[in-house]
Amino acid sequence: MGSPVWDTSIPLPKHSILVQTSSSNQSKSNVMKRIVYILLLFVMGACQKDFLQLPISNSTTTDSVFSTTIKAQSAIANAYQRSLCQGIPYQGFWNSMITDNISGALTYGFAWTWGNGIATSTGLTASGNIEDMDGYAFNFTAIRQAYLVKENIDKVTDMSGSDKAIVKAEMQALVAYRYEQMFIMYGGVPVLSKSLTVNDDLSVPRAPLKEVLDSITSWCDAAAAVLPSQWPATFTGRMTKAAALSIKAKALLYAARPLFNTGTPYLDFGANNGLICLGNSDPARWQQAALAAEAGIKEAELNGGAKIINTGNPLDDYGTATSTPSNAEVLLAFKSESGNLNTFFNMHNWQAYGNGLTTNYLEFYYKADGTNQVWPTSSTAFSDYLTRIQDMEPRFKASFKAWEIDTWNNPNDDYWSNKTLFQWQSNVCAFPVKFYYKAGTRGWFEFPIFRLAALYLNAAEAYNEMGQPAEALTKLNVIHQRAGLPAITETDQAALRTIIQREWAVEFFDENYWLHDIKHWKRSDIGNGLIGGGIRTLKFNTQTGGKQTGNTDYEDGVLYQGFWAPRQYLNPFPQTEINKGTLIQNPGY
Template sequence: MKNNIYFLLLLSMIWGGVSCQDDFLQMPVSNTTTTDSVFSTSIKAQNAIANAYQKALNQGLPYQGNWNSLIQDNISGALTYGFSWTWGYGIATSTGLTASGNIEDMDGFGYNFTAIRQAYLVKENIDKVTDMSAADKAVVKAEMQALVAYRYEQMFIMYGGVPILSKSLNVTDDLSIPRAPLKEVLDSIIAWCDAAIPVLPSQWPATWTGRMTKAAAQAIKAKALLYAARPLFNTGTPYLDFGANNNLICLGSTDASLWQRAATAAEDVIREAETNSGAVIINTGNPLDDYGTATSTPSNPEVLLAYKHQAGGMNTFYNMHNWQAYGNGLTSNYLRFYYKADGTDQAWPSTSTAFSDYLTRMQAMEPRFKACFQAWEINAWNNPNDNNWSTQKLFQWQANYCAFPVKFYYKAGTRSWFEFPIFRLAAAYLSAAEAYNEVGQTTEALQRLNVIHLRAGLPAITETDKDKLRSIIQREWAVEFFDENYWLHDIKHWKRSDIGNGLIGGPIRALHFNSKAGGKLSGNTDYEEATLYQGFWAPRQYLNPFPQTEINKGTLIQNPGY
């Protein structure tokens, strides 16, 4: 395979955009003329491969409108919901997730199977290519199976048990496939990854950057095992009684060995990534630059797998101007997770205080905060001396929130697109730390945690109490992975006791400015922390609902409470 998949990925995304298209890979397999043509040469097949990557890896990323681009952060209490006409508003404040309207999975449930079918069609037809070696065909098959595992890992986390497909379906197949038990979905993900990992390369030549590697497939497996080990699934008592269907939403018992399996899987990622894949935790001693590079610079050595998209709709959904324009601002509920640069906690006043105090406290925040946010009247720390990122370029409306999200644009200048980091090596370190703590291996937990914490320029964590260390590790997940599509489902799967009291539900607070009139680009006089709105939480939301249109077909069983 000699051509550049990166270029073909770009072409396929330009042609296909980010919405569901009627292209050749959505036609029935029985249309042999189409599949024979598509897979007649490696050049043509490579476009099909690129389309499979594009469809599989955009899971959870927005496609229906830029006002919904941060919906996971809106409804987790991390960012304000924007305006009353956004999706996030109703979910966050009044209705929660519903089967007939308000959703959180940006793809929509059905699109998962569009992506899965695309990957299977490539896997099933790649042997027709006449000018590709058997070894290269085997790698393509492994790539496609890993992409299927990725989509199932994401559905596993969001929905619990889902229908399992082992091939593409055509018009003669029975499409009435019921939900599989949660354990069967987990076992399938692990089996698919275990089959793909030995075949996949550790590295690709530079011209093929972005394709699946051993470490990326291991990361899929490790993430599935981590969520399986957490309390939401790792129990015999589900979050709501589902009767005979409990096995769709929990594993049936508490299995402590799942934590050890999660730790082992995370260590496998670290070992393969650092030994064979050329991946590293970027740590040059400059925390702002190191974290900014790890989260923002395309193809940097900390990213194991990314959604590579440089044109078309994505840049209108995820650039910083649209985040601000649609009112997505940092809440103080989430701000409290960030440390000061000296590793201590910051305090925010609950009574009217001079605005100069806000500026002083913001300047004292840790580097990761400064890489992710821009404060009122302070030019963006993540693009120093760049007028494009000055405070005067902020959205012009007054609003009450703590700061503006600018993550993924470290030293980006005028670049509007970015490569969403699906798996960073840092996640394997925090996964290992969390799992080691749960099995009582405190020394190992602290070692893995501090690789990430010290990179942030903070003093080492030394806490050895299991419960306290668990809270510290969860805080590290919040800070290290803001807006990387972890937090909403993390807090659900941890079953945190405060989930309805200041996380998803309960008082959502923010910094209010100028006698609560809202912050301004300049001339702010005072500020204070106060409740912005009451968040909605109901236990049914531990897992997402299946769309009512799918339930009406009579095959799928709805998750409890919807």
């Protein structure tokens, strides 16, 4: 696939919720005009289809696409782009922080945003308020593309048999990735083993959860047996053994967690319980998860050239691991071959206008000395905020910009200074700037789908649930101490479980984990300050909202009441799919 190609010919606003302006006093109406202008450009850009954006169709037949290696590479890149964009606002939805909005990590932005209704009033619904940025049906568009490549690659006349086998393994791993994501979000889904044609029966029902899990693990095992450990630099970003093993490890970890690893589902589904739980509580599932994580770590480090980046400079190390394209810690990332505005607009709106950090999530971060920070609940001088926020750990500073402080993750860069960046006047603790460590004027980023750090936390969680705290601490502290924090020594299982979950929150903020982590853990506080209940934030200037400069006071307090209902443990299938008469809706919707 190579490195992404980006169209820099169109002048664009700089970054996420941080929009560069010539004056901090620019009116909101002028900013909104710029947004409308961007939307118009986006629509026009989206109409300029190039080959990478076209599915195989009447105008691009399989015989023409797979006539040569060069042409086939375009179809391969298309499969990657369609498959790996899951959870990223690839198709143009600009209300794009939905997973963080409804997990209580970030505020929902403005009242008109998609996330507002989900977070505060209706929750997820089958008829509109959905969380999957692609939409359920697009999963199968991506899966079909991967299968078409797998089924037709043998037609290429100038590609060796061994290379064709690798392509087939890549495509099967991409299918496994899509199914792993659907497994986590929906439970049992229809399992397809090939591309469907008009002559096939398209009424494929949901498969039991166990069948989906078994399919994912078998596909990953088969792919890993063929895939290379590393690719030449020209093809950096394509599927490797370690990436395939990461897909398997993630699926097995979620299978071991309480939501699925039970005979009593979150809502009684009668004869269909097998679609939403595995039918029993089996401790062996934790062992399977641990073994899968260990296998991924071994392959990544011994053969794949991957490593946990730890030079002793925690801000630089974490910033590099999450932001630098093709760094040594990333096992799989979303790389785009498209050079139009569509790519820019969606990637930037991963961190969308108006979203800001809540106190609920801020409290997961440690101070730099490893202790907990305490935020005042009554009006306190703003200087106290500046002192406390400067005390936070490096991972916080790599991920957020605080009020009236230049961004820590782009030091001494006027482009990222407080005076240069426009911020909405609002009550939020800080603004997300993750994925842009030392980015300078770079507007794009490569979203890290799997980092080696995740396999370490997979193993730590599994070992703790197996009653092996020493092994859990060994894996946990590789990540925790890389952040410049003192080693964790807790051995009580329940207490260590809480610490490991906290580590997931901090290490993987904004990386598509937290919302479904807290659901699959079935945390007791899920309706009381996580997804539901009081969602708090720091309020500034007698609660009227923070400003770029001139803040006087602040305090912690409830901003809104989050919505939670047990039906939301799994996502609804869109009502349009249910109306076709084949799928069974998840309970409660």
